[in-house]
Amino acid sequence: MKISVNKALSHYISLSIIVLLFQALISRLLPIATYYDEFFELSLIFILLFLKKAISKENFVVLVLVLFTIALGVIGNFKSNYNLSIVPMALDAIVILKPFVAIIAMKELCNPQIVKNVYHNIKNVLELYILLAVALYIPLYFIDRSSAFSQVRFGLPSYAFIAGNPGILGINVSEIIAFLSLNDGYYSSVKGKTILIMGLFLCLATTKGPSLVFVGIFLLLIFLMGQKIRIWQIIVSIIVVLGVSQYQIKTYIKDVTSPRSLLLNTGINLAKEFFPLGTGLGTFGNQVSYDYYSPVYYKTGLAYVWGLRPQDNAMFMNDNYWPMLMAQFGYIGATIFLGIYIFFFAELNKLIDEYKLRKQIFITLYGTLMYMSLASAYLTGTIGELGFLVIGLYIALI
Numbered sequence: 497m498k499i500s501v502n503k504a505l506s507h508y509i510s511l512s513i514i515v516l517l518f519q520a521l522i523s524r525l526l527p528i529a530t531y532y533d534e535f536f537e538l539s540l541i542f543i544l545l546f547l548k549k550a551i552s553k554e555n556f557v558v559l560v561l562v563l564f565t566i567a568l569g570v571i572g573n574f575k576s577n578y579n580l581s582i583v584p585m586a587l588d589a590i591v592i593l594k595p596f597v598a599i600i601a602m603k604e605l606c607n608p609q610i611v612k613n614v615y616h617n618i619k620n621v622l623e624l625y626i627l628l629a630v631a632l633y634i635p636l637y638f639i640d641r642s643s644a645f646s647q648v649r650f651g652l653p654s655y656a657f658i659a660g661n662p663g664i665l666g667i668n669v670s671e672i673i674a675f676l677s678l679n680d681g682y683y684s685s686v687k688g689k690t691i692l693i694m695g696l697f698l699c700l701a702t703t704k705g706p707s708l709v710f711v712g713i714f715l716l717l718i719f720l721m722g723q724k725i726r727i728w729q730i731i732v733s734i735i736v737v738l739g740v741s742q743y744q745i746k747t748y749i750k751d752v753t754s755p756r757s758l759l760l761n762t763g764i765n766l767a768k769e770f771f772p773l774g775t776g777l778g779t780f781g782n783q784v785s786y787d788y789y790s791p792v793y794y795k796t797g798l799a800y801v802w803g804l805r806p807q808d809n810a811m812f813m814n815d816n817y818w819p820m821l822m823a824q825f826g827y828i829g830a831t832i833f834l835g836i837y838i839f840f841f842a843e844l845n846k847l848i849d850e851y852k853l854r855k856q857i858f859i860t861l862y863g864t865l866m867y868m869s870l871a872s873a874y875l876t877g878t879i880g881e882l883g884f885l886v887i888g889l890y891i892a893l894i
Contacts, residue, residue: 763781
């Protein structure tokens with residue numbers, strides 16, 4: 497029996513969403529699954545090349561700008577004379593391209609029918625994930641507190657469920673909330689409202705900044721947002737974000753000795769020192785620069801900071817994103833990336849969606865992912881890939 501290209505693609509995307517959602521858990525049993533997000537990214541590139549003879553002008557411009565920035569990074573490697581090996585340079589390029597490939601591939605490859613197929617393929621699994629996470633909250637507190645509640649913040653236990661980290665659980669739940677809204681009027685039903693309330697509870701139960709921001713902005717937009725978000729609403733949202741981010745501001749910015757603060761200041765200094773191109777790919781502030789331990793860390797003294805040392809298993813090495821972009825690609829590259837993210841937001845904001853709650857959720861998710869990028873490199877990991885994939889599906893649906 498033959499299967500259509502659209503059905504095959506919808507099944508592949510459905511399977512990949514589930515694997516990405518449970519990647520950390522699957523990787524414990526099957527270590528090679530750790531690389532599924534990179535495999536999925538590369539497969540999307542090949543599918544795009546195979547199935548699409550042409551892509552939209554806007555997406556083409558984005559791809560050209562991203563590839564131009566990667567090229568600047570390569571030139572930066574040779575100019576700074578740091579990390580001239582092709583392997584870490586290539587790996588870093590793959591990692592950095594991840595969210596851009598995910599959203600562009602979904603926009604170009606998917607149509608409303610494919611999105612609906614993907615939705616119906618995995619809707620029940622995602623609903624079950626939220627239901628089980630809530631149902632097991634109290635039992636896990638008593639049975640497996642060391643794993644499910646390994647952290648404490650604001651005097652409260654931070655819930656991680658099976659995600660391994662409370663922050664990952666919160667963003668995953670935010671992405672699930674957005675995905676489930678792809679069905680028109682999903683949250684209008686009693687079941688949908690129950691799932692939404694449970695999802696928001698889980699976000700709060702993580703006690704993590706991005707999850708709290710998701711809940712705060714979402715509730716704000718319900719009352720303030722029309723068909724589009726306005727400048728004054730963005731300003732109010734920023735105020736709300738600052739309000740719920742006092743812990744992060746105090747811990748990561750005001751404390752000049754914290755790894756995040758050191759990475760931020762060092763990233764800015766490197767952008768100035770190696771102006772205008774930066775130090776190049778795989779040299780600063782990400783997993784690749786740790787795996788192929790960059791000499792930049794010895795030069796800047798970060799190699800002797802707890803959590804950033806070679807023996808510290810990259811404990812805090814990924815606790816940044818924009819400092820990494822500034823250091824590796826200079827102010828030019830960082831500005832290009834910022835412009836691309838602004839373009840994606842503008843594209844999302846101009847969509848006309850009769851299901852207004854759905855648009856509010858996706859605007860909130862996008863804002864949360866951008867907020868998350870201020871303190872971590874999750875955008876270049878599974879979370880970022882999954883988030884931008886879901887946003888791409890939404891754009892393709894509308």
